[in-house]
Amino acid sequence: MDGLNQSAVSGLLRFITAGSVDDGKSTLIGRLLFDSKTLHEDQLSAIEASSRKRGMQSVDLSLLTDGLSAEREQGITIDVAYRYFSTPSRKFIVGDSPGHIQYTRNMVTAASTADVAVILVDAESGVKTQTRRHLYLAHWVGVSRVVFAVNKMDTIGHDQTAFELIRDSLIDLARGIGYEAVDVIPVSALHGDNVVNRGDNMPWYLGSTLLEYLEQVPGAHDSSNQIFRFSVQRVLRVNRDNVQRCSDFENMDCRGYQGLILSGTVQVGDQIAVSQNGSQATVERILLSNKEFGQSATSGQSVTIFLEHDIDVSRGYTFSKSDQPMSVARDLDAALCWFDEVPFDGSKTYLMKHGSDSVRVKVKEIQYRVDVDSLEKLDAEHRMVMNDIARIQLRSQRDIAFDKFTVNRQTGVFILIDEINNHTVAAGTIQ
Amino acid sequence: MNKLVDNLNNPDDVRLSSLSHLESLESESIHILREVASECENPALLFSGGKDSAVVLHLALKAFYPERLPFTLLHVDTEHNYPEVIQYRDAVVSHNELKLIVASVGDSIKKGRVHLRAENEPRNKHQTVTLLDAIEEHGFDVCIGGARRDEEKARAKERIFSFRDEFGQWDPKNQRPELWNLYNARVFPGENIRVFPISNWTEEDVWEYIKREDIQLPSIYFSHRRSVVRRNSLLVPITDLTPPLDGEDVEEMFVRFRTVGDITCTAPVASSARSIDEIIFETKTTRVTERGATRLDDQTSEASMELRKKEGYF
Ligand SMILES: Nc1nc2c(ncn2[C@@H]2O[C@H](COP(=O)(O)OP(=O)(O)O)[C@@H](O)[C@H]2O)c(=O)[nH]1
Numbered sequence: 008m009d010g011l012n013q014s015a016v017s018g019l020l021r022f023i024t025a026g027s028v029d030d031g032k033s034t035l036i037g038r039l040l041f042d043s044k045t046l047h048e049d050q051l052s053a054i055e056a057s058s059r060k061r062g063m064q065s066v067d068l069s070l071l072t073d074g075l076s077a078e079r080e081q082g083i084t085i086d087v088a089y090r091y092f093s094t095p096s097r098k099f100i101v102g103d104s105p106g107h108i109q110y111t112r113n114m115v116t117a118a119s120t121a122d123v124a125v126i127l128v129d130a131e132s133g134v135k136t137q138t139r140r141h142l143y144l145a146h147w148v149g150v151s152r153v154v155f156a157v158n159k160m161d162t163i164g165h166d167q168t169a170f171e172l173i174r175d176s177l178i179d180l181a182r183g184i185g186y187e188a189v190d191v192i193p194v195s196a197l198h199g200d201n202v203v204n205r206g207d208n209m210p211w212y213l214g215s216t217l218l219e220y221l222e223q224v225p226g227a228h229d230s231s232n233q234i235f236r237f238s239v240q241r242v243l244r245v246n247r248d249n250v251q252r253c254s255d256f257e258n259m260d261c262r263g264y265q266g267l268i269l270s271g272t273v274q275v276g277d278q279i280a281v282s283q284n285g286s287q288a289t290v291e292r293i294l295l296s297n298k299e300f301g302q303s304a305t306s307g308q309s310v311t312i313f314l315e316h317d318i319d320v321s322r323g324y325t326f327s328k329s330d331q332p333m334s335v336a337r338d339l340d341a342a343l344c345w346f347d348e349v350p351f352d353g354s355k356t357y358l359m360k361h362g363s364d365s366v367r368v369k370v371k372e373i374q375y376r377v378d379v380d381s382l383e384k385l386d387a388e389h390r391m392v393m394n395d396i397a398r399i400q401l402r403s404q405r406d407i408a409f410d411k412f413t414v415n416r417q418t419g420v421f422i423l424i425d426e427i428n429n430h431t432v433a434a435g436t437i438q
Numbered sequence: 439m440n441k442l443v444d445n446l447n448n449p450d451d452v453r454l455s456s457l458s459h460l461e462s463l464e465s466e467s468i469h470i471l472r473e474v475a476s477e478c479e480n481p482a483l484l485f486s487g488g489k490d491s492a493v494v495l496h497l498a499l500k501a502f503y504p505e506r507l508p509f510t511l512l513h514v515d516t517e518h519n520y521p522e523v524i525q526y527r528d529a530v531v532s533h534n535e536l537k538l539i540v541a542s543v544g545d546s547i548k549k550g551r552v553h554l555r556a557e558n559e560p561r562n563k564h565q566t567v568t569l570l571d572a573i574e575e576h577g578f579d580v581c582i583g584g585a586r587r588d589e590e591k592a593r594a595k596e597r598i599f600s601f602r603d604e605f606g607q608w609d610p611k612n613q614r615p616e617l618w619n620l621y622n623a624r625v626f627p628g629e630n631i632r633v634f635p636i637s638n639w640t641e642e643d644v645w646e647y648i649k650r651e652d653i654q655l656p657s658i659y660f661s662h663r664r665s666v667v668r669r670n671s672l673l674v675p676i677t678d679l680t681p682p683l684d685g686e687d688v689e690e691m692f693v694r695f696r697t698v699g700d701i702t703c704t705a706p707v708a709s710s711a712r713s714i715d716e717i718i719f720e721t722k723t724t725r726v727t728e729r730g731a732t733r734l735d736d737q738t739s740e741a742s743m744e745l746r747k748k749e750g751y752f
Contacts, residue, residue, distance in 0.1 A: 018459030049730030075592060075744050077610050085611055086595045091588040091640045098459045100638055112615040116597075119617040148617065231456065240472040249506050252535040256504035265501075267469045267619070296464055298503050307457050309468035309501070322476055346615050360620050363476070422620045429624040431614045 020226050023087075023102040023117045023145065026127030027137035031158040035127060035196035035217075036090065036103060037068025042203035043218060045092035046071070068196075072103055083107050087117035096222050106137055111394045112346035114141060115434065119148040122226045125217070126155050130163045130193070133173060134180065136380050143184055143379045147342065147396065147436070149416040152188040153181050154220055156202075160209065161195045167211045183382070192217050231306040235271030236333070236410070236418050237279075237326040238362035239264045243311055263294060263311040264320055266363065269417035273312070273326075274303040281318060282325040282333040282408030288314040323364030325408045325418070333408040333418065338371075339401045340438040342412075343391070347425070347432035351391035357432065359403065361421040366407055368423070372400040391433075398438070412436035460647055467494075467635040468501040469619060470598060474580055474633050475501075475508045477623040481580035481633075482512040482573075484752065485538070487527035488698045489655055490584030493644055494635055496653050498582075499534065507536060509582065514569045514752075515542040516561035518679060518700040526656040541572035558679045560703040566750045570606040579625055582633045583752050588640045590729055592744035598637050604628040606750025632752065641696070641728050642721045649714040661694045661712045672705040696728050 026032050037054075040046050054070040061067070078085050084105040092099050102117030118124065124145040128138060142153065155177045163169050174191040181189040192201055193212055200206030203218045215223065243263040250256060273279070277290045294311035295301045304310045312326070327333050345351055351370065359368045373387035376397040391397050412419030423433040457465065474481050483498060485491045498507055513527060531538045543561045546552040546568045554564075573581065587594045597613050599621040614622050623631055636644070648655065665676040667686040673693060674680060679702050682688050693706035694717070707726075711717045743751075 018457070019462050047727045047730060048725040049727055073591075075595060075610050077744070086613060088591065088594045089587045089638070090594065091638075093640075093642075098640075098643075113613070116615050116617055120619075226456070240469070241476045243502070243505055245504055250504045251499060251502075251506055252533070254504035265472055267465065294503070296461075296468060296500050298500065305457075307462055307465055309465040309472070311503075360622070362620075363473070417618075420618050420620070422615075422617055422622065424622055424624060426624075429622065429626065431616070431622045434615065434617045434620075 019098050019100065020123065020221060020224065021100045021102070021121050022123040022125055022221065023104050023114075023121040023150075024125045024127065025104040025114060025118075025141040025145065026106065027129070027135040028083075028106045030127040030129045030135075030138075031196045032103070032106070032127045033069030033072040035156060035158060035194070035202065036101065037071040038196045038199055038202045039218065040071060040090070040092055041068055042199055043092060043094055045094075085110050086113045094218065094222060099221065104141070106141075108137065108140065108394060111140070111144065111344070115144050115148050115344060118145040118150055119434075121145070121150050122152065123221070123224055124150045124153045125221075126153055128155050128157050128173065128177065130157050130159045130170070130173065134177070139180070140379045142181060143382070144344070146184050146186055147344065148434075149412070149420070149436075151186060152224060153186050154190040154192060154217070154224075155181075156192055156194045156196075156217055158194050158196050160193045160200065161198055165193075165195075165200075165208045167209075170212075190214070190220060192220065230270040230415075230417065231272055233270040233306070233415060234331045234410075235273050235277075235279075235326070235328050236269040236415065237264075237266055237273065237312065238269055238364075238418075239266045239320055239322055239324045239326070240363045241265040241322060242320065261313060262317060263313045264326070265311045266309070268304055268306050268308050268310060269362070270306045270415055271328075272303055272305040273328075278329040279312075279314070279326045280329045280332060281320055282327055282335060283323075283406065284319060286318040286320075287329055288316055288318050291315040323362070325362060325364075333410055335406050335408050337403050337406055339403070339407070339409070341399055341401055341421075341435040342438055343370075343397050343399050343423075343433050343435040345391040345393060345395045345397070345433045347430050348393055349425075349430075349432070350393070351433070353389050355425070356404075357423040358426050359401075359407075359421050359423055361407060361409065362418060364407060367404040368401045370399050371402050374398045374400065399435075401435075409437050411438060413438075460643065460650060463636075463639055463643055464497065464647070466619075466638065467497045470621070470633065470635040471498050471501040471582070473621050473623065474582060477621075478580040478631070480576070480578050481509045481582060482539070482576070482578040483507070483509040483582045484584070485511040485513055485527065485530075486699070487513070487523040487530070487656055488584070489644060489648065489659060490586065490636065490697075492530070492653055492655060493639075493647060494582060494584040495530070496651060497635060507534075510576070510578075511536055511538040512572060512576075512578070512581065513538060513540045514565045514572065515540050515544075516565060516700040517542055517544045518561055518702055520656070520658055520698060520701060522656045522658050523698050526654075530654075539572065539576065541568050543568045546571065558702060560700050562700045562703055563746055563751070565752075566606070566746065569752070570750050573606070573630055574628075578630065580623070580631045580633055581752075582635065584636055585634050585752060586639050586641070586644070587637050590743045592747050596634065596637070596747075598634055599623055600632045600634065601625070602630045602632060602750065606630065608747045608750075610744070610748070642718065645714065645718045645721050649718065656698065658695050658698065658706075660717070661692050661709050663690055664693050664706060665689070666691050666693060666706065673708065674705055675701070677701055
């Protein structure tokens with residue numbers, strides 16, 4: 008299989024499931040939970056009762072993902088539902104994404120924290136507009152691995168040749184969008200083939216079942232091998248009057264910098280630079296979450312960094328290694344997805360949240376919009392409405408420190424907030 | 439001098455450095471708590487003495503260590519408590535020298551803000567009024583809660599930073615997009631954000647973490663003898679507030695609580711688990727979800743949690 012590397016598996020995998028309405032997403036998730044024996048009796052008896060109420064002979068697994076009454080009233084799934092299950096080898100967080108175009112913002116919410124996208128495709132009817140849209144958007148927020156579940160293989164007689172045709176076109180499509188790893192699995196969610204169990208209907212298929220794939224695929228979020236980036240969330244000030252009762256912390260009157268290591272690793276003795284003002288200092292100590300000092304810390308850890316001498320640092324500043332600086336600029340190129348029902352307003356300033364930094368920005372120019380279906384450029388005329396994706400130029404009130412999104416998924420992303428109503432109106436990636 | 443280059447060339451180092459699932463969950467929660475402290479003016483941490491709020495408090499103490507907690511604790515008290523839980527709550531507060539505000543449903547009843555239909559009825563849903571009044575009285579812009587998405591299907595859909603309007607209401611049809619780890623904590627006066635730092639934890643994760651961190655809990659989380667009756671496939675504890683009904687047989691059993699709350703609507707499960715390891719084993723092998731096994735109030739309607747949340751519940 009593409010890009011699978013058994014030894015690199017880590018404890019937690021976050022994935023989304025997406026696809027066009029009726030391609031079988033609910034059934035597939037139900038099947039995954041049911042056959043991996045992660046369902047509880049009360050959940051099962053609840054769907055048995057609902058199935059009976061609806062006059063069905065057998066249990067309808069898709070009822071497991073039944074949504075809120077607010078959604079049932081409208082008959083569509085509005086927002087992502089998070090589901091949790093585990094097998095002996097791994098824990099999974101599933102972001103079950105809504106299909107409807109109106110709720111694109113919720114689909115990208117789910118995708119933005121995912122390591123892998125599981126995209127459903129109906130074997131008979133093939134790729135639909137929504138499928139393509141989801142595929143594009145998942146990649147757009149940073150998912151680099153996709154696995155297609157070509158579902159309802161029973162409806163095409165479990166035919167190998169037909170599957171291979173679909174497979175090849177899906178691989179082309181996903182590679183065209185830019186996915187690094189693409190896998191395609193023929194399944195029947197209804198009957199269970201190749202979801203958790205192999206089944207007898209497709210002996211010609213020799214690859215992994217969907218669950219085997221999910222158990223083995225690396226979590227793409229492991230960015231410890233990248234360049235070191237640390238975003239200061241908070242300045243910790245230690246003095247006698249504000250220490251915790253049960254603290255055995257000895258150094259008083261010092262400052263530490265609390266935050267998340269966005270990528271890379273840092274060690275005591277490293278020379279770091281503050282991207283915003285160029286000051287430099289040496290890492291003196293690293294306080295880990297276990298309240299002990301460590302020699303080093305890595306991507307994904309929330310830590311407190313103490314420097315050998317005090318420099319000017321506040322929330323929103325970023326640390327890098329002195330010899331691996333970030334880019335610093337006021338003018339940025341970005342790909343933006345507009346979420347809000349109120350269209351973009353070119354005369355306004357918006358508040359940009361980027362790492363722990365907040366800064367006002369203006370959109371100077373909209374270069375083009377992207378037709379997610381054909382992947383073609385559309386002209387823009389300085390307007391963006393809900394669900395538009397556009398290539399834009401931003402100008403910020405002051406310098407910001409960043410990396411391009413293609414280089415660093417953590418430091419190359421931002422959201423825009425409209426300060427008039429506090430809505431999160433857009434998200435962007437720095438190009 | 440540059441270790442990173444070595445890392446790049448040596449994939450083994452990279453693999454060693456990846457975090458375990460508990461480490462990633464902990465780190466995410468700490469990041470969230472630090473965002474709250476930095477972005478919000480007057481946050482309250484909801485602390486009931488239950489295991490989930492004990493975990494959130496533990497995470498918060500770690501997040502700001504060695505600095506004092508930048509939050510006030512708020513307990514929305516139904517007054518339908520097991521004494522062990524209140525003793526525990528007070529012990530934790532004094533041990534750590536924390537600031538606790540207790541807002542009680544009893545006071546809301548006295549003030550005429552809450553009307554009971556039956557004297558000993560469950561006060562779970564009434565907590566909403568007490569909570570919203572406390573938010574207003576103390577001007578909290580954020581309430582940090584210990585709810586988890588794996589608990590219930592309305593929770594499964596909620597954001598980590600969940601916006602509530604000036605009436606405390608949650609609008610599930612119109613949640614703010616929440617991408618990557620960039621949270622929008624902005625509110626206008628009167629509005630409120632509920633923040634759920636352990637959204638992504640499961641019941642099993644919580645127990646594994648309690649073990650790893652040696653977090654103390656109220657004793658009723660562990661197996662103990664208790665008088666109960668069997669009612670609708672649940673065990674109902676016999677207390678002054680919950681006497682047996684006519685014809686019910688009172689039994690003495692070994693039980694523990696998987697969740698603690700209002701006495702009148704929280705059921706224990708039969709269990710001989712006296713240690714955390716035994717509880718973890720039971721959690722891994724149980725056939726019933728936490729709420730399914732323990733909540734007398736959520737079973738009345740498929741949507742009861744959703745309705746309560748829309749009205750301003752936790
Ligand atoms: N024949 C067949 N039907 C399926 C399969 N998977 C799902 N379906 C049916 O397709 C319909 C839509 O499935 P559902 O899971 O609700 O789709 P969703 O809208 O993507 O969640 C239902 O009638 C399912 O029973 C499959 O593998 N084979």
